Amino acid sequence: MSKETDILEEHINSDYKYGFETKIETESAPKGLSEDIVRFISAKKNEPEWMLEWRLKAYAQWLEMTEPNWQNVDFPKIDYQDIIYYAAPKKKAKLDSLDEVDPELLKTFEKLGISLEEQKRLTGVAVDAVVDSVSITTTFKEKLGELGIIFCSMSEAVQDHPELVRKYIGKVVPANDNYFAALNSAVFSDGSFCYIPKGVRCPMELSTYFRINTAGTGQFERTLIVADEGSYVSYLEGCTAPMRDENQLHAAVVELVAMDNAEIKYSTVQNWYPGDKEGKGGIYNFVTKRGICDGVNSKISWTQVETGSAVTWKYPSCILKGDNSIGEFYSVAVTNNYQQADTGTKMIHIGKNTKSRIVSKGISAGHSQNSYRGQVKVMKRATNARNYSQCDSLLMGDLCGAHTFPYIEADNRTAVIEHEATTSKIGEDQLFYCTQRGIDPEAAVALIVNGYAKEVLKQLPMEFAVEAQKLLAISLEGSVG
Amino acid sequence: MSTIDKLNLKSTLLEQFKTFENELNGEGKKPIHKIRQQAIQTFDGLGFPTTKHEEWKYTNLGKVLKQAYTFGKRSELQMADIQQFLLPNIPNANTIVFVNGAYEPTLSNIVSSEEVLIVKTLEEAYDTHESLVAPYFGQLTKTSEEAMIALNTAFTKNGIFIHVPANKVVEEPVLMYFITDTRTANQGAQPRSLIVVEQGAKATFVDKTDTLGENASFNNVVTEIVVEPNARVEHYKVQNDHAQASYIGTTQVKQAQDSYYANTTISLNGSIVRNNLNVALDGSNVETHMFGLYMLTGNTHVDNHSIADHLKPHSMSNELYKGIMDESSTGVFNGKIFVRQDAQKTNAYQQNRNILLSDNASINTKPQLEIWADDVKCSHGATTGNLDEEALFYLRSRGIAENEAHALLIHAFGNEIIEKITLEPLRAYLEQLVMQRLGVDLNPISADFE
Numbered sequence: 001m002s003k004e005t006d007i008l009e010e011h012i013n014s015d016y017k018y019g020f021e022t023k024i025e026t027e028s029a030p031k032g033l034s035e036d037i038v039r040f041i042s043a044k045k046n047e048p049e050w051m052l053e054w055r056l057k058a059y060a061q062w063l064e065m066t067e068p069n070w071q072n073v074d075f076p077k078i079d080y081q082d083i084i085y086y087a088a089p090k091k092k093a094k095l096d097s098l099d100e101v102d103p104e105l106l107k108t109f110e111k112l113g114i115s116l117e118e119q120k121r122l123t124g125v126a127v128d129a130v131v132d133s134v135s136i137t138t139t140f141k142e143k144l145g146e147l148g149i150i151f152c153s154m155s156e157a158v159q160d161h162p163e164l165v166r167k168y169i170g171k172v173v174p175a176n177d178n179y180f181a182a183l184n185s186a187v188f189s190d191g192s193f194c195y196i197p198k199g200v201r202c203p204m205e206l207s208t209y210f211r212i213n214t215a216g217t218g219q220f221e222r223t224l225i226v227a228d229e230g231s232y233v234s235y236l237e238g239c240t241a242p243m244r245d246e247n248q249l250h251a252a253v254v255e256l257v258a259m260d261n262a263e264i265k266y267s268t269v270q271n272w273y274p275g276d277k278e279g280k281g282g283i284y285n286f287v288t289k290r291g292i293c294d295g296v297n298s299k300i301s302w303t304q305v306e307t308g309s310a311v312t313w314k315y316p317s318c319i320l321k322g323d324n325s326i327g328e329f330y331s332v333a334v335t336n337n338y339q340q341a342d343t344g345t346k347m348i349h350i351g352k353n354t355k356s357r358i359v360s361k362g363i364s365a366g367h368s369q370n371s372y373r374g375q376v377k378v379m380k381r382a383t384n385a386r387n388y389s390q391c392d393s394l395l396m397g398d399l400c401g402a403h404t405f406p407y408i409e410a411d412n413r414t415a416v417i418e419h420e421a422t423t424s425k426i427g428e429d430q431l432f433y434c435t436q437r438g439i440d441p442e443a444a445v446a447l448i449v450n451g452y453a454k455e456v457l458k459q460l461p462m463e464f465a466v467e468a469q470k471l472l473a474i475s476l477e478g479s480v481g
Numbered sequence: 482m483s484t485i486d487k488l489n490l491k492s493t494l495l496e497q498f499k500t501f502e503n504e505l506n507g508e509g510k511k512p513i514h515k516i517r518q519q520a521i522q523t524f525d526g527l528g529f530p531t532t533k534h535e536e537w538k539y540t541n542l543g544k545v546l547k548q549a550y551t552f553g554k555r556s557e558l559q560m561a562d563i564q565q566f567l568l569p570n571i572p573n574a575n576t577i578v579f580v581n582g583a584y585e586p587t588l589s590n591i592v593s594s595e596e597v598l599i600v601k602t603l604e605e606a607y608d609t610h611e612s613l614v615a616p617y618f619g620q621l622t623k624t625s626e627e628a629m630i631a632l633n634t635a636f637t638k639n640g641i642f643i644h645v646p647a648n649k650v651v652e653e654p655v656l657m658y659f660i661t662d663t664r665t666a667n668q669g670a671q672p673r674s675l676i677v678v679e680q681g682a683k684a685t686f687v688d689k690t691d692t693l694g695e696n697a698s699f700n701n702v703v704t705e706i707v708v709e710p711n712a713r714v715e716h717y718k719v720q721n722d723h724a725q726a727s728y729i730g731t732t733q734v735k736q737a738q739d740s741y742y743a744n745t746t747i748s749l750n751g752s753i754v755r756n757n758l759n760v761a762l763d764g765s766n767v768e769t770h771m772f773g774l775y776m777l778t779g780n781t782h783v784d785n786h787s788i789a790d791h792l793k794p795h796s797m798s799n800e801l802y803k804g805i806m807d808e809s810s811t812g813v814f815n816g817k818i819f820v821r822q823d824a825q826k827t828n829a830y831q832q833n834r835n836i837l838l839s840d841n842a843s844i845n846t847k848p849q850l851e852i853w854a855d856d857v858k859c860s861h862g863a864t865t866g867n868l869d870e871e872a873l874f875y876l877r878s879r880g881i882a883e884n885e886a887h888a889l890l891i892h893a894f895g896n897e898i899i900e901k902i903t904l905e906p907l908r909a910y911l912e913q914l915v916m917q918r919l920g921v922d923l924n925p926i927s928a929d930f931e
Binding site (some may be wrong): 070380393395396397398399400401402403404405406407408409410411412413414415416417418419420421422423424425 | 820822825842845852858859860862864
């Protein structure tokens with residue numbers, strides 16, 4: 001097996017290719033968190049009074065809260081006073097077109113494979129790019145505007161559509177929901193805002209690309225998507241960060257609201273810097289994502305491919321309030337080296353005839369720990385609720401761990417809930433079958449893993465599915481020897 | 482001893498420990514007492530579990546703890562008092578009776594010879610069999626983490642030591658009755674047992690808990706079982722106490738290589754019932770089975786927690802728990818499978834199936850896998866639903882009344898557990914209880930199908 005091991009070693013050792021840092025002038029707040037910093041951020045963004053008050057209230061609540069420690073991960077304590085809460089590429093004035101964007105920044109995005117220029121010319125994906133704390137540019141804004149779709153940065157939304165922001169912000173994830181949501185509510189710097197009006201089917205994929213660039217910063221973005229009656233939107237999110245020895249905190253909040261007959265599809269390819277092979281550095285990815293199916297027949301679908309971050313701690317959830325609403329969660333979480341992931345979902349069935357489906361595929365390699373933690377709750381009035389959950393874990397090597405913590409709570413006798421989970425490794429017989437037919441071991445592993453994760457990957461929009469498959473190959477193939 | 486009230490139950494118990502110590506006389510200097518003292522300190526530190534503890538998330542002890550109980554009061558019962566609780570049709574059996582948590586030799590009856598089965602109080606066994614008691618008593622259970630175990634350990638007195646020497650087979654089942662006398666007042670009891678089944682030996686145990694009288698009872702039971710290499714233990718628990726009876730029981734099992742342990746827990750009635758069944762598979766080639774049926778009505782709350790901890794390679798564990806919740810009852814299931822890094826080639830299966838029959842019934846289930854070894858086959862499944870409409874239709878279309886069709890399906894669902902019981906008179910007795918619960922005589926219908 002030595003030759004195979006070599007090939008695999010090579011792959012496992014492949015470097016994080018998004019680890020570069022862009023040298024651009026930035027403007028940062030001093031380190032540390034205080035009421036003044038909250039005021040500073042709000043002032044920087046020229047926010048109205050109600051927004052500042054909302055932030056200050058969240059900050060006061062955060063001070064009262066303590067960091068949660070129930071999750072199945074282990075990391076050194078975060079010093080919240082050692083983080084820069086606001087860093088932004090310096091800009092002179094409001095940008096009217098891409099030409100005015102700092103060329104260094106454009107290069108950054110080109111390196112990342114997201115050519116904003118190209119995106120502009122070809123139809124396909126509308127991109128909102130967020131570096132450190134600030135949204136840099138949003139493409140296709142006008143074209144979407146013709147349909148009445150609002151797709152802009154959160155800062156712009158606060159200025160241009162305060163009535164919408166004020167109505168929906170914190171509606172799904174209240175400021176005091178949890179420790180990191182409260183922190184985010186106090187200091188959130190930017191993010192994307194999206195509103196799809198009644199009966200509109202968004203003609204293209206909307207996308208946000210997040211990047212942490214400046215050292216010592218935390219990224220706290222906030223995304224809010226509102227799909228009005230009968231509308232449809234598919235939204236993508238991607239993230240990367242430079243390689244650094246220090247740990248950086250990413251504490252985002254994502255809120256989705258689906259009204260009657262609306263559908264939101266939210267896909268994430270998370271590839272934050274995972275730390276080096278000894279587990280040094282990397283991003284702490286502590287994110288609160290939650291959607292509410294507020295109206296009848298509405299649907300929210302979360303798809304995530306999690307390959308990055310030193311520590312991931314997130315549970316994209318659905319509150320199925322409207323009758324006949326549907327919640328879905330598809331996840332592939334890959335951990336390697338010393339990565340730790342505690343991820344899963346919550347499906348809260350409130351309305352009648354609500355359905356949810358959970359498919360979670362965990363893959364652990366190296367010294368990593370991978371946990372699925374999910375809750376399915378059927379409330380008393382949720383007649384005929386239906387849930388199906390499947391969580392599979394694949395272990396590669398005997399130094400990693402795979403864990404499953406499902407919570408299933410049924411208070412209605414008509415509820416039908418099924419949960420199944422399996423844990424196994426890639427079978428010798430499967431590998432043998434492939435190699436015997438002339439497929440080299442490395443390709444065989446890729447084949448088997450892709451087949452294993454297919455059910456989730458096929459949920460991704462085309463552009464992301466390709467990227468996600470490559471990511472899986474890079475993150476994994478080294479792990480069976 | 483003193484009565485315990487709601488507000489300072491914990492401090493009353495701590496106070497009571499001092500009285501308890503003084504009454505021990507010379508025994509207070511023995512090694513067993515060191516363990517008690519450590520345990521009371523642990524309990525002092527932990528306090529009673531609340532729903533904020535992850536392990537007690539779905540079971541609120543408030544209802545139990547707000548009542549006043551007298552603990553550890555001796556009660557002079559006659560055989561006639563307990564006759565009603567004895568399992569029928571098992572004439573040739575060893576019976577061990579606890580009253581209010583204390584072993585009562587006068588009510589007990591050991592029919593097996595002393596070469597095969599040794600039964601003593603724990604205190605006595607600490608003197609005569611120290612090499613068998615000291616390594617296990619209070620050592621198997623994680624006293625330091627569980628307040629209820631610590632509390633039991635602290636007040637251990639007149640507990641029991643059961644010993645089956647190497648290569649002996651106890652032909653007669655060992656029936657253990659835990660009886661609480663509440664005829665005059667609410668009564669608490671903390672029975673403690675240590676069972677050591679040595680290499681190549683074989684024995685069957687049945688636990689049954691009952692309350693005499695109408696007042697509330699509160700049992701906090703701890704049983705430690707050591708299964709040595711090649712030994713075989715079958716263990717049954719019958720819980721059909723009255724609606725004022727609360728029960729918290731921990732069964733801690735340690736299995737050595739090539740051993741076999743099977744537990745079947747049948748819960749039919751009670752106020753709050755909590756079963757902790759923790760099995761450490763500490764050897765290769767170990768086989769463990771855990772079966773449970775909880776069939777609940779009224780306000781009964783039954784919480785089954787289990788752990789299969791695979792420490793060594795090449796072992797298998799198999800778990801199946803089924804629940805039927807009617808009226809305002811609640812069921813809780815939490816099954817954990819741990820596969821440690823060394824435990825390669827482990828096979829571990831776990832299933833939990835539930836039926837809710839009423840709008841006020843609920844079930845909370847948490848099947849849990851934690852795996853640190855890669856060459857393993859582990860799976861778990863959990864389902865919650867109601868009776869299959871198609872099966873009901875099938876039966877109705879063949880002229881079977883609706884209530885009978887319901888009963889037939891529920892019976893079939895529960896019988897998957899009942900039929901695992903190999904002690905025939907016990908199986909027949911429990912099947913009878915299930916039939917009574919269903920309220921329909923299924924025999925003629927079943928006969929039609931044959």
